[in-house]
Amino acid sequence: MPAIDVAGEFETIQRLLKPLAHPEWARGLADDVAVLPSRPGHDLVLTKDAIVEGVHFLPDDPLDTVAQKLLRVNLSDLAAKGAEPFGYLLACHWSERCGWPEREAFVSGLRRDQAIFDISLLGGDTVKTPGPASFSATMMGWAPSGAAVSRAGARPGDLLFVTGTIGDGWLGLQAAQATLTLEPERRDALEAAYRTPMPRVEFAPVVLGLATASADVSDGLLADAGHIAEASGVGIEIDLEVLPMSAAAQAWFDGRVDPQAALELLASGGDDYEILLTAPAGAENALRREAERRHLRLTRVGRVTAGQGLSVRYHGQEITPTRTGWTHD
Numbered sequence: 545m546p547a548i549d550v551a552g553e554f555e556t557i558q559r560l561l562k563p564l565a566h567p568e569w570a571r572g573l574a575d576d577v578a579v580l581p582s583r584p585g586h587d588l589v590l591t592k593d594a595i596v597e598g599v600h601f602l603p604d605d606p607l608d609t610v611a612q613k614l615l616r617v618n619l620s621d622l623a624a625k626g627a628e629p630f631g632y633l634l635a636c637h638w639s640e641r642c643g644w645p646e647r648e649a650f651v652s653g654l655r656r657d658q659a660i661f662d663i664s665l666l667g668g669d670t671v672k673t674p675g676p677a678s679f680s681a682t683m684m685g686w687a688p689s690g691a692a693v694s695r696a697g698a699r700p701g702d703l704l705f706v707t708g709t710i711g712d713g714w715l716g717l718q719a720a721q722a723t724l725t726l727e728p729e730r731r732d733a734l735e736a737a738y739r740t741p742m743p744r745v746e747f748a749p750v751v752l753g754l755a756t757a758s759a760d761v762s763d764g765l766l767a768d769a770g771h772i773a774e775a776s777g778v779g780i781e782i783d784l785e786v787l788p789m790s791a792a793a794q795a796w797f798d799g800r801v802d803p804q805a806a807l808e809l810l811a812s813g814g815d816d817y818e819i820l821l822t823a824p825a826g827a828e829n830a831l832r833r834e835a836e837r838r839h840l841r842l843t844r845v846g847r848v849t850a851g852q853g854l855s856v857r858y859h860g861q862e863i864t865p866t867r868t869g870w871t872h873d
C-alpha cells in the first residue's frame with residue numbers, strides 16, 4: 545500500500561472519496577458505472593456546472609469551500625427547476641497545488657454539504673492537470689412527472705420575484721481581492737457569500753407549485769432575467785431601485801456617489817445563486833407566505849410584458865445598463 549500522503553488517483557478515490565459514496569448505487573466507486581433505480585411518477589432532472597480556478601474561485605481559496613461552492617452552484621440550478629436533489633457525479637482536475645492535505649480539505653467540504661443537503665456521491669472522474677484546478681459536478685434530482693419548471697413559461701401579466709439578496713457574491717469577490725474598504729464583519733459576510741453561497745433548495749417545492757418560469761441567478765440578475773424573457777418570448781421589466789440588499793451590501797451602497805451605477809454593478813455582478821421566478825399576480829400572497837415560513841426574503845423586482853427582451857428601469861425611467869452579466873467568451 546502506498547503511504548497515506550500520496551495524492552494518487554486510486555488513493556484519492558478509495559481512501560478519500562469512497563466514504564462519501566452512496567452505499568448501493570455507487571458500487572463502492574470500484575466499477576465503471578453507477579446504477580440507479582428509477583422512481584415511478586417522477587422525472588430525473590440533471591444539471592452540470594464546472595468551476596475553474598481563476599474563473600470561478602480564487603487561486604488561494606481554501607479547497608473545502610471550493611468543494612462546497614461546486615455542489616452549491618449545481619444545487620442552485622436544480623432548486624430553480626423545483627427538483628429535489630439526491631446525488632452527483634464528480635470530476636476532479638487536480639492541479640500541482642492539490643496534494644493530499646488539499647484533497648482531504650476538498651473532501652471535508654463535500655462531506656459537510658452532503659450532510660446539509662442530503663445528497664451522496666455516485667461516481668466521477670479523477671485526473672491531474674498541469675493547468676489551474678477545476679472541478680465539475682453532475683447533480684441529479686427528482687421532480688414529479690412533467691412538473692419541473694422551465695425558463696420558458698413566463699406570461700404577460702406575471703410578476704417577477706427574486707429570493708434573498710443580490711450583489712453579495714460580486715461584492716465578496718471584490719472584498720477578497722482587497723478592492724473594498726468595509727468593516728471586517730461586513731467583509732467576512734460578503735466573502736462568505738462569494739465562497740459558500742446558499743442555494744435555495746428549501747424553496748424548490750414552492751417554485752414547483754407556483755412559478756410559471758424560473759432560473760437561478762449565476763450570470764447576473766439582469767442577464768438571467770434576460771434569459772427568462774428570451775426563452776419565454778416575452779418582455780421583462782426590472783426596477784433597479786427595489787434591488788434587495790444585505791446589510792453589508794447596503795453599507796457599501798451607502799458610500800457610493802452614483803446610486804444608479806452602484807445598482808447596475810450589483811444587478812449584473814452575478815454569483816448570487818438566488819432563484820428568479822415569474823408567477824401570476826394571484827400567486828403573490830401564497831409566494832410571500834411560503835417565503836416567510838422559510839425565513840427567506842422574497843422581493844418583487846419587476847413584471848412580465850407582451851414586449852420582447854429585458855427593459856431596465858430606475859425610478860420609472862428606462863435606462864441602458866453598461867452590462868447585464870457575466871459571459872464566458
Ligand SMILES: Nc1ncnc2c1ncn2[C@@H]1O[C@H](COP(=O)(O)OP(=O)(O)O)[C@@H](O)[C@H]1O
Pocket residue numbers: 592593621762
Ligand atoms: N458543453 C455543453 N454541452 C451541452 N449542453 C451545454 C453545454 N454547455 C451548456 N449547455 C447547456 O446550455 C444551457 C445553458 O447553460 P448555462 O448557461 O450554463 O446554464 P445555467 O446558468 O443553468 O448553469 C443548459 O441547458 C446547459 O445544459
Ligand SMILES: Cc1ncc(C[n+]2csc(CCOP(=O)(O)OP(=O)(O)O)c2C)c(N)n1
Pocket residue numbers: 593594598599600601602617717762763813814815870872
Ligand atoms: C475569480 C473569479 N472571477 C470572477 C468571478 C465571477 N464569475 C465568474 S463565472 C460567473 C458566472 C457564473 O458562472 P457560470 O460558469 O456562467 O455558471 P452558470 O451560469 O453556468 O451557472 C461569475 C459571476 C468569480 N466567481 N471568480
Ligand SMILES: [Mg+2]
Pocket residue numbers: 592593
Ligand atoms: Mg451552467
Ligand SMILES: [Mg+2]
Pocket residue numbers: 593617618621762
Ligand atoms: Mg448554473
Ligand SMILES: [Mg+2]
Pocket residue numbers: 762763870
Ligand atoms: Mg453562466
